[in-house]
Amino acid sequence: MTYNRAMAETTLTSEPSMAPRQLILLALRDIAPVMLAALPFGVVIGALAAKKGLPFDQIMLMSGLIFAGASQFVALELWGVPPPFWLIVFSVLAVNFRHILYSAALGRKMRHWTAVGRYGGFALMVDPVYVLGELRGGARLSGVYYAAIAIPLYFGWLIATALGALFGRLIEDPKDFGLDFVLAAYFIYLVAQFRERPNAVPIILASAAFAIVAFFTIGPPWHIASGAFAGIAVAAGLAGRRAGTVV
Amino acid sequence: MIDWTAYGLIVTLGLVTYGTRIGGHLILSRFGRLNPRLEAALDAVPAAVMTAIVAPMALATGPMESIAAAIAVLAALRLSMHATLVLGIGSLIVMRLLLG
Numbered sequence: 001m002t003y004n005r006a007m008a009e010t011t012l013t014s015e016p017s018m019a020p021r022q023l024i025l026l027a028l029r030d031i032a033p034v035m036l037a038a039l040p041f042g043v044v045i046g047a048l049a050a051k052k053g054l055p056f057d058q059i060m061l062m063s064g065l066i067f068a069g070a071s072q073f074v075a076l077e078l079w080g081v082p083p084p085f086w087l088i089v090f091s092v093l094a095v096n097f098r099h100i101l102y103s104a105a106l107g108r109k110m111r112h113w114t115a116v117g118r119y120g121g122f123a124l125m126v127d128p129v130y131v132l133g134e135l136r137g138g139a140r141l142s143g144v145y146y147a148a149i150a151i152p153l154y155f156g157w158l159i160a161t162a163l164g165a166l167f168g169r170l171i172e173d174p175k176d177f178g179l180d181f182v183l184a185a186y187f188i189y190l191v192a193q194f195r196e197r198p199n200a201v202p203i204i205l206a207s208a209a210f211a212i213v214a215f216f217t218i219g220p221p222w223h224i225a226s227g228a229f230a231g232i233a234v235a236a237g238l239a240g241r242r243a244g245t246v247v
Numbered sequence: 248m249i250d251w252t253a254y255g256l257i258v259t260l261g262l263v264t265y266g267t268r269i270g271g272h273l274i275l276s277r278f279g280r281l282n283p284r285l286e287a288a289l290d291a292v293p294a295a296v297m298t299a300i301v302a303p304m305a306l307a308t309g310p311m312e313s314i315a316a317a318i319a320v321l322a323a324l325r326l327s328m329h330a331t332l333v334l335g336i337g338s339l340i341v342m343r344l345l346l347g
Contacts, residue, residue: 033332058253065261075260082252085259092260096267098296104271105289108281122268127300134293178340181312185319185335187301192323194294203291204298211299212306220303227299228292235291239284 020144027148030136034128034149035156037182041069042160045076047168049161052079056165063161067154068126071095074221095221098228102130109133109141117143124150131190199238207231311346315339 018026042063049059054076066072071092078088103122110118121143125133129150133141194200211227218226275281281289305316319335326334 033328054253058257061254062257062260065257066264068264071260071264082250083256085252085256088256089259089263093263093267096264099264099267100271100274101289101292101296102271103268103273104275105292107272107275108289110272118272119269122272123265125268127297131293131297178336178343181304181315181336181339182332184301184304184312184316185332186328187297188305188316188319188335189323189328189331191294191297191301192320194297195324197290197294198287199291200294203294207295207298208302208306211302215303215307223303224296224299227302228296231295231298232288232291235295236284236288239287 018142023142023145024148026136027132027145028152030132031128031149031153033182033186035153037179037186038069038153038157039160040179041183042157043164043168045069045072046161046164046166048073048076048164049079050165050168052076053081054079056162059161059165060158063158066092067124067157068096068099069157070221091221094225098224099125099130101228101232106130106133106137106141109137109139112140113143121146121150124154126150126153128186128190129153135190135193199235202238203231203234206234311339311342314342 045063046059049062049072050056054062062072062075066075074091074095075088078084078091102125106125107118107122110121113121129146132149133146136142136145191204195204207227207230209227210230211223214226215223301316304312305319306313315335315338318338319331322331322334
């Protein structure tokens with residue numbers, strides 16, 4: 001039972017039977033390290049936006065409406081006076097394309113939600129919110145749990161962006177504290193939690209290999225789509241065979 | 248003069264992003280029952296996408312980052328989330344201090 005031993009934390013799925021208070025505590029514990037990682041990232045985004053000459057209200061509008069750090073970073077890198085409208089729109093679409101996969105996958109676990117809850121919830125579905133939803137959701141994702149991870153992260157992101165916009169110049173290099181690696185270590189942990197799903201090892205290897213090749217050939221952000229589709233294709237190709245995941 | 252282009256662009260980017268966040272669900276909800284291959288493909292989404300995001304960070308940033316990533320992988324297979332973060336980030340900080 002590697003599953004239960006290694007996933008001692010994650011077997012606490014957010015069952016609808018759990019009390020709301022338990023769900024919220026679990027959610028806050030899950031989202032705390034994400035907020036630690038998102039804070040310096042948000043500060044960097046806010047500082048970059050201010051450097052590009054965006055007024056404070058536009059910076060906050062951007063974080064409030066897009067709420068997707070990597071794509072905001074790409075948009076700001078391309079920003080100019082005037083901004084190249086369609087280039088930025090298509091670049092953001094390319095970076096955020098993976099959310100289509102997220103909503104297809106996680107939507108299956110949100111069928112018991114009201115339409116308002118579901119379409120409101122999707123607005124806040126950033127990478128860690130999606131992955132925690134998959135990890136804790138089981139077949140029916142708890143709306144209380146989802147709200148309790150997504151809403152604090154959303155407001156944390158707004159606060160971090162505002163801090164960066166106002167005081168960005170004072171911030172030291174996040175590398176000094178290893179903060180640039182928090183997200184990587186956290187994602188590595190999350191990937192490992194999916195290792196008991198069917199064919200996890202070939203899926204992960206295919207994704208990593210294609211992502212690295214695409215990173216050095218086509219270049220970012222296409223490594224994400226390349227790796228993702230390689231892994232998903234492996235999963236579809238192997239579907240139905242005996243699951244042979246041994247780690 | 249207020250720059251409406253910038254506001255229009257930001258709102259467009261918000262709509263495009265929201266479109267990606269509901270798009271997959273809108274397409275899938277038109278099907279009643281999903282075929283097992285599609286179900287398997289969707290079940291692979293978290294591991295496949297997360298791996299693709301993290302692979303260059305872990306393998307193509309630098310030797311110290313790669314070592315720290317390897318330590319994080321080992322920790323993630325055996326230990327808790329907090330232990331993974333402490334060992335992964337801690338090892339990188341120590342390496343940067345000593346070799347940096």
